Every structure is written in structure tokens, then in C-alpha cells.
Amino acid sequence: MKIVVLERNSVGLDVSVDKLKSLGETTVYPNTTAVDVKEKVKDAEIIVANKAPLNKDTLKDAEHVKLICEFATGYDNIDLNYCKERGIKVANVVNYSTDAVAQHTFALCFYVLEKLRHYDEYVKSGAYGAQDRFSNFDIPFTELAGKTWGIVGMGNIGRKVASIAEAFGCKVIFYSASGSSTCTEYERVDLGTLLSESDFLSLHCPLSDKTRNLINLEALKKMKKSAILINVARGPVVNDEDLYTALTEGYIAGAGLDVLGAEPIKAGNPLGKIMDSSKLIITPHLAWASIEARTRCVSEVCKNIEAFLNGENRNIVNL
Numbered sequence: 001m002k003i004v005v006l007e008r009n010s011v012g013l014d015v016s017v018d019k020l021k022s023l024g025e026t027t028v029y030p031n032t033t034a035v036d037v038k039e040k041v042k043d044a045e046i047i048v049a050n051k052a053p054l055n056k057d058t059l060k061d062a063e064h065v066k067l068i069c070e071f072a073t074g075y076d077n078i079d080l081n082y083c084k085e086r087g088i089k090v091a092n093v094v095n096y097s098t099d100a101v102a103q104h105t106f107a108l109c110f111y112v113l114e115k116l117r118h119y120d121e122y123v124k125s126g127a128y129g130a131q132d133r134f135s136n137f138d139i140p141f142t143e144l145a146g147k148t149w150g151i152v153g154m155g156n157i158g159r160k161v162a163s164i165a166e167a168f169g170c171k172v173i174f175y176s177a178s179g180s181s182t183c184t185e186y187e188r189v190d191l192g193t194l195l196s197e198s199d200f201l202s203l204h205c206p207l208s209d210k211t212r213n214l215i216n217l218e219a220l221k222k223m224k225k226s227a228i229l230i231n232v233a234r235g236p237v238v239n240d241e242d243l244y245t246a247l248t249e250g251y252i253a254g255a256g257l258d259v260l261g262a263e264p265i266k267a268g269n270p271l272g273k274i275m276d277s278s279k280l281i282i283t284p285h286l287a288w289a290s291i292e293a294r295t296r297c298v299s300e301v302c303k304n305i306e307a308f309l310n311g312e313n314r315n316i317v318n319l
Contacts, residue, residue: 104287108256145169150198153205207234
């Protein structure tokens with residue numbers, strides 16, 4: 001099998017992908033842009049990708065492709081219907097980053113909630129050492145205990161976040177954007193209730209027609225002025241321009257983002273103008289990227305390919 005790895009660097013250079021090379025004749029590219037895909041995959045039988053677009057335009061000349069593997073759980077970069085018409089199987093990686101993303105969800109939350117940058121700078125500036133009292137809490141913060149934590153997307157990550165929020169003493173509610181959630185451990189509510197009752201709202205849903213632009217200005221205006229929004233799902237679930245308005249106009253108290261509408265951040269994205277880290281923190285799409293998670297990701301892709309070579313369907317999303 002001719003294997004083409006389009007975005008080797010997406011799993012980090014500190015994580016080995018050598019196992020892939022033992023599964024076939026492997027060509028590895030550090031990165032691939034949309035304009036490069038067509039040429040790079042034309043002779044491939046198995047494609048390993050992450051964000052590179054794989055659709056009719058980029059795959060039409062790739063006559064031998066039989067399997068596409070994602071270095072990810074999400075597969076919105078792939079036209080599943082076109083692949084199914086062609087008989088191309090698509091496999092993703094499931095549950096490899098749950099712990100990492102859940103951990104980062106709370107890292108973002110606490111950074112904003114407890115104004116950590118402000119207090120760290122207060123100490124390091126010398127202001128703390130110059131004062132005559134033992135403590136300083138000039139910007140108030142609150143506790144999680146007794147608050148309501150809302151979730152969009154109650155899959156593996158959503159459930160992990162829910163259990164952690166519950167351990168901190170939160171009441172957990174959730175909204176099912178797909179309408180097909182089987183979760184019964186937590187209270188399921190409609191979107192309006194989720195928005196109006198959540199003190200903290202974290203997003204863990206896939207990007208789809210139902211979730212794109214879900215958190216827009218209308219939605220943000222329904223939230224508590226004291227609420228904090230956390231997006232570790234997909235950038236386009238939140239309208240960046242509307243969130244900027246909500247933060248600068250005081251419709252919500254703060255936000256923690258690991259994803260944006262376009263990545264990397266564009267010069268015209270207004271969120272880049274908010275310098276107050278007590279109001280907004282943005283990290284560069286790294287919630288999933290612990291060393292352990294990236295190692296699991298590569299291992300799971302290898303297992304998906306091995307299963308395919310043995311005539312088995314493992315994590316195939318377009319059967």
C-alpha cells in the first residue's frame with residue numbers, strides 16, 4: 001500500500017510516526033495546504049490527514065485511494081458523501097484526547113475566572129512586595145461550587161468535563177445540538193434554558209450545520225452578564241465578531257478560546273484586539289495536544305490502518 005501522510009507535523013515532531021512506515025510504502029510531508037493536496041495524493045492508496053481538504057476537487061485524480069485516516073476525531077475537512085460514492089473509507093480516532101481537552105477546559109476557565117494573569121503580574125511587578133498587608137484581591141472572583149455548568153456536546157469529552165464540574169460542586173445541564181444524545185446522567189435542556197442558566201458554558205460539539213454559528217450575538221445576549229464561555233470544540237461554533245461585541249459591551253464576563261473561526265488567527269479578527277486577559281484568553285488550538293494524547297493519536301491511526309489491511313472496519317465513519 002502507498003501511504004501518504006499529508007500533515008506529519010500536526011502531531012508534533014517530538015512524537016514518532018515511524019510505525020506508519022512499517023505499514024506500507026510511505027511518503028511523509030511536514031505540512032500540506034489546500035493547493036498542494038491534489039498533487040500529493042494522486043498516487044496514494046491510503047491518505048493520513050488532519051485539516052487538509054479532501055473532497056471531489058482534491059481527490060478526483062487520486063484513482064487508487066481506498067482509505068483516509070484522520071489524525072483527529074473531527075472529520076469536517078472530508079466530504080464523506082463523495083468518499084462513500086467512491087468507495088473510499090474514512091476512519092477517525094476516538095477518545096484519544098478526552099483527558100487533555102477536559103484538562104484544558106478548566107485551565108481556560110480558571111485563568112479567566114480567577115484573574116490569574118493579573119495576580120501573577122501583581123506579584124512579579126513588585127507591587128505585592130511593596131504593600132504592607134499579606135494579601136491582595138483587588139479584582140473579585142467567585143467559586144465554581146453552587147454554580148451551573150452548561151455543556152453543548154455530551155460525548156466523551158463533554159461527559160468528562162461534566163464529571164469534573166460536578167466534583168467542583170457545579171450543577172450540570174446540557175443541550176444536544178444533534179437532538180440524538182443518549183446521556184441520562186445529567187439534565188438535558190433546550191438551548192434557551194442552557195444559555196440563560198449557565199454560569200459557565202463549555203462547547204464540546206462537532207462542527208455541523210446545526211452547530212455552525214450556534215453561539216452568535218442573539219445567543220450571547222441571553223447569557224448571564226457574569227457568565228464565562230469556553231470553546232474547545234470548533235471555532236465556527238462561535239461567531240468571533242459577535243463574541244467580540246459581547247465581551248466589549250459586557251453581555252458576558254469572559255471567554256476562554258482554544259479555537260477560532262479561521263486558524264491561525266487572522267489580522268482582521270477583532271478578538272485579537274482584546275488585550276485584557278481577565279476577560280479573554282486565546283490559546284493556539286492546543287487543548288488536544290498533550291504528549292500522551294498525540295502519542296495515542298498516532299498509535300490509533302496505525303491500528304486503523306492495520307485493521308483495514310486485515311479486512312476489518314475500525315472507526316470507519318462513512319459506512
